[in-house]
Amino acid sequence: MNLLIGLLNIAIEEDNNRVSYLIQKAEILAEIELFYLLPHQRRWQTWFPEVIHYYADADKTQIEIKRLIKEGEWDNKEFIKTQEKLLEQLQIKRNPNGNVVISEKLSALEKLEKSHCEILEKLDKLGTLEKSHLVFTDHELNKIEKLLEEMHAK
Template structure:
């Protein structure tokens, strides 16, 4: 039995593995790039959603799990008081006479319950029941009357508003935003580069990695003339073109693309800018020196003020002492 289950899952994974080989082709690779990148972006949101679903499953498990012992193989008449017992939730059949009166005797027939009669017996099945409720199947909660169990109604309303309405619509919005960001050829090319790197690292033999036909020293790139001209003009305008590398190649590009560009003028402008910057820096340094000198003079003035204050205080003390002497002399007379 377990071998058949393992065989089914292994076939599923092999089919998915075979499907992943199509990532290298642009016709299919664009969609694989969207699927993988979007999955990475919303992984944290899915984790939060999963935790919320587990929380609701735990709440329903505590509320609806049987409180008395039972057996699905044997009916126990002593457990009739437990409303969550699967035997009490299973459909029962009574006898009705010709006048439409229901027989007052106890139930005549009862359907034998199974593990799906009350899916909240176990935490694992309760989690699966909440997942079914999320996708629209509420049969796991239909065995209880909502008027007699208002707590079930409250949990259902909370789950439907929070998860089904709010979070699921929020998930759809996040998916749309992520798809718009990654629905381009750049995502596919990045994925293709990762595939090539994976092949070079793990699927090639050492002598294959040294083949010059596969790994040449010089690589030729194809570029559209109009697009290349626009890109070079943009780089020149933004000041990112003037470098001392590949000067001959740059000159050849200008000739082929018919772009008028005088690198000497630009170099002269850059040199003039450097000179101006140096002059400005020298002026700033001189201003800093002046500020330091002014600060030193201010400190000296502050010290002089402090000395003058001390002298004034001493003069006042001397005068007070003289007055005290005079008062003493007057009192003595």
């Protein structure tokens, strides 16, 4: 155990990164729990309680949740009840249908759909012209090719 703690301290001093420290600590604890404890020790409620309480600063938590909501990372299908209770406790009002990221993507899709409709209308007009056996100039054929390339690119 002392050797593992010493190695952990060396790793902290080298890169001074809290995240790597916590990851290494979790890996070491998991290894100890899996390989060095007897089965009856793993069942001890005093060592492994069913509920672990975690204290967090409410202001920092609010800031982080608002950032996650803004970036569209808050909505997932895990821990829905816990998320709702957390939002209620921190007094964060949120409209699940009013996600800014989703709204931006929806407006971009609507613009894309509109441009596709315009291109299809132009192609329809060109198709009717072609059926009437009109002769196209090289310039008109180049325009048609550019329109087709734009349509394929989008």
